[in-house]
Amino acid sequence: MKVPSLRVTSIAAVLCLSAGFALVFFYAPLDVDQGFIQKIFYLHVPLAICSLAGFVIAAIHAIRHLRTGDPVHDVRSYVSIHLSVIFGVGVLLTGSIWAHASWGKWWVWDEPTLVSFLIVFLLYVTYYPLRYAIEDRDRQARYASVFAITAGAFVPLNFIAVRMAQSLVHPRVFATANGGLPGSMLFTFLVCLLGMALLWTCLVRFELAAKSASAKLSRLRRALEGETYAAPSGSRIAPGIVSRAPSALS
């Protein structure tokens, strides 16, 4: 399958997101209960879905890394987690804004969806100290993959546990018995979700492209300047792609 170029993905992401937000403001009806603030749903929920899906994708890349030993998969796993954590910050912020407007509080502790997302977020934040606490690069990549797999298995179990424990206050927009979302809202939501997924993909690919470009650059520089050149600090991840700089030089 031919992968569309980075430019095509970026343009698609921008168009889809713009269309999605245009639909949010000009097409989707106002919510009867919550009014205008409900529109943050079209940002909050796609962010959350993309963030969680990104963690699962990171686990899949990690499995492939362990099976093949190819450092490319480790970089993909790292970048997926990285962007999903950034999206996760967005989820917590937009969620808090929504909670404040709709329940009057910035954070509600007896709400399972909030708490379980926070736990997942806190777990993935520890990926960075874990990764950079390991010096040997091969081992760093392998251990990071093991973490990504363990945490990937943890995500669904955590949601089950927290949901079993507490009441449901968080709106269940898709799961309600009598209909759920009206068609126009669902369509708007799906466009926003697609746009957000494209944005995630496109940011992942930008970061991957930046990493491989800086690898090429440092390889060229080394070729030009001989072995006296020290690798730039941006090459901490993925020696296989970024650079094979001898560690004595850095």
Next chain:
Amino acid sequence: MTAGSEARAHPGRRRGVSVDAFKAILAKDLRVELRTLQSVPAMALFAITTFVLFRYGLDRTTLSGSLAAGVLLATVLFAAILAINRLFVAERDEGGFDAIRLAPVDGTALGVAKAGALMVYLLVLEAITLPVFAIFFLDSWSGLPALAGVLALTDVGLAALGALVSVIAANSRARDLLVPLVLLPLLVPVMIAAGNAAEPLLAAQGPDYGGIGKWLGFLALYDMTFIAVGFAVYDFLLED
């Protein structure tokens, strides 16, 4: 012929060799613990001191329900972290990792044996601390047998994840720092399930066994998932 070369010559016997290695490493760990008394006494002492702290800190003579469950489980969790921090220290400092790899024993046998040793430590810890907890805080002891069952299921999860995180931490720079940082979020679901299962058992009006089935089921699911993850990844953690 050593066990390792036999395994290479007859791949079919590998499984038997791994089981032997698992037993040997587990026996070694338990013997070391019996002779040095490094982990379990420290854990028990820590747990009892924590109970004293809670007793004065909460200013209550008896506890029941969710507060009792929380005190017990938080204490067990933090005591477990003491053991998890030390689980691979001997292997790292005394060259055990290299020796075991040279034997050659595969990583899974080592990892599972360490999880087994941790499980034994936790069971001993609870055999000591549960009566102390009951004396300190409980009016009625009738829920204790069922509570011991809940704790045993909790221990499996603690041991499976604890051994996994301990290997990672032992081979990193941050070591003792990394264990609580990574392990605590991973154990939140275990603590939620164990807390909810223990709460009705410690209720003030006597134990109620009605709602704990689903929590025990969840604990079992969690335990099995991370035992399976452990089996899948130990070889990669202990490769070099």
